[in-house]
Amino acid sequence: MLRGKATLWVVAGMVLLMTVLAGCGGGNAAKKENGAVQEEASSNANVGQEGDASAKGDSAAGDVREIKHAMGETKIEGTPQRIVTLYQGATDVAVALGVKPVGAVESWAQQPMYDYLKEELADTVILGSEAQPNVEEIAKLKPDLIIASKLRNEKIYENLKAIAPTVAHETVFQFKETVELMGQALNKEKEAAELLQAWDARVADFKGKISAKLGSEWPVTVSILNYRADHARIYVTGYAANILNELGFIRTEYQQKEADEGKVVISLTDKEAIPSMNAGTIFYFIGGFGEDEAVNKTYEEWTTHPLFQQLDAVKNKRVFMVDEIAWNLGGGISNANVMLDQLYEHYELEK
Numbered sequence: 001m002l003r004g005k006a007t008l009w010v011v012a013g014m015v016l017l018m019t020v021l022a023g024c025g026g027g028n029a030a031k032k033e034n035g036a037v038q039e040e041a042s043s044n045a046n047v048g049q050e051g052d053a054s055a056k057g058d059s060a061a062g063d064v065r066e067i068k069h070a071m072g073e074t075k076i077e078g079t080p081q082r083i084v085t086l087y088q089g090a091t092d093v094a095v096a097l098g099v100k101p102v103g104a105v106e107s108w109a110q111q112p113m114y115d116y117l118k119e120e121l122a123d124t125v126i127l128g129s130e131a132q133p134n135v136e137e138i139a140k141l142k143p144d145l146i147i148a149s150k151l152r153n154e155k156i157y158e159n160l161k162a163i164a165p166t167v168a169h170e171t172v173f174q175f176k177e178t179v180e181l182m183g184q185a186l187n188k189e190k191e192a193a194e195l196l197q198a199w200d201a202r203v204a205d206f207k208g209k210i211s212a213k214l215g216s217e218w219p220v221t222v223s224i225l226n227y228r229a230d231h232a233r234i235y236v237t238g239y240a241a242n243i244l245n246e247l248g249f250i251r252t253e254y255q256q257k258e259a260d261e262g263k264v265v266i267s268l269t270d271k272e273a274i275p276s277m278n279a280g281t282i283f284y285f286i287g288g289f290g291e292d293e294a295v296n297k298t299y300e301e302w303t304t305h306p307l308f309q310q311l312d313a314v315k316n317k318r319v320f321m322v323d324e325i326a327w328n329l330g331g332g333i334s335n336a337n338v339m340l341d342q343l344y345e346h347y348e349l350e351k
Helices: 002-061 088-096 135-140 150-163 175-185 189-217 239-247 253-260 271-277 293-303 324-329 333-346
Strands: 064-069 072-077 083-085 145-149 166-169 222-227 232-235 265-268 281-286 319-321
Touching (some): 064 166, 064 175, 072 166, 083 088, 088 145, 088 175, 088 333, 135 150, 145 150, 145 175, 150 166, 166 175, 175 189, 189 239, 189 333, 222 239, 222 293, 232 239, 239 324, 239 333, 265 271, 271 293, 281 293, 281 324, 324 333
Parallel strands (some): 145 166, 222 281, 281 319
Antiparallel strands (some): 064 072, 232 265
């Protein structure tokens, strides 16, 4: 009896031991399985986070830049993707930097956008005129960066920065400064530097070639004239005047004095002031591209006046009509290169 009971207890103990071991093994398996599921879930969560980081660009990495500009300082996070440009030069520069604005103001001519930009900006929303952009339409685009100017947008700056981070240049015609400002704001400083280096190289090339060709006649004094419906203008600084100055052209003593005093344009309403237009060479453009009768009348009256006939450039047949878009309206670095191309052609220099 004792031997049978002992055998029974041994069998029972073995069964109990097997049950305990099975339970422990099952627990370990369950833990392993749960661990794998948790690891996979964690991995999937990380993939989602990486995807979000990719979608947000550099901003997910905490890249924040503080940009100083004409209206103060603005913090910009990462690389903006939805850009609005509120002056012609900024639109030009955006395209030159490889950025397509989601919205831009209408061009001054060849509306809605200058021919040299139409293909790149075919889908860009037009936001009204440069003088009066539509703030409500800007807000609808949900931009993450607005490029403005103090000259045009000072009164609506608070409205603009309430929509998106906004940086502003002082004016609209300093294209090299626009390139630098937008390079910082768009997180494209390298590309901006390359654009300016290429421009500087072309300037140096032109100066060397025109100096060699004209010899003792170089540098040439120039006037940039513009005829409007009720007056004539001399540009002593501004877009084209600054480019000519950089290329080595010079102004008369009178015009240089006006430039040194900070003037951009001298507006002439009295034909007795025609002698102030004097220069060795005159480049001019007509507002309205010669299609405005009032402008054409101004042009005829001023250029047939006896005082105009006494100007050095007129007597030496050195008066030339130029492209108003390239010389005045475009305002950006691509446009500046078009103007420079035209000067190479005018002076028959090899590019």
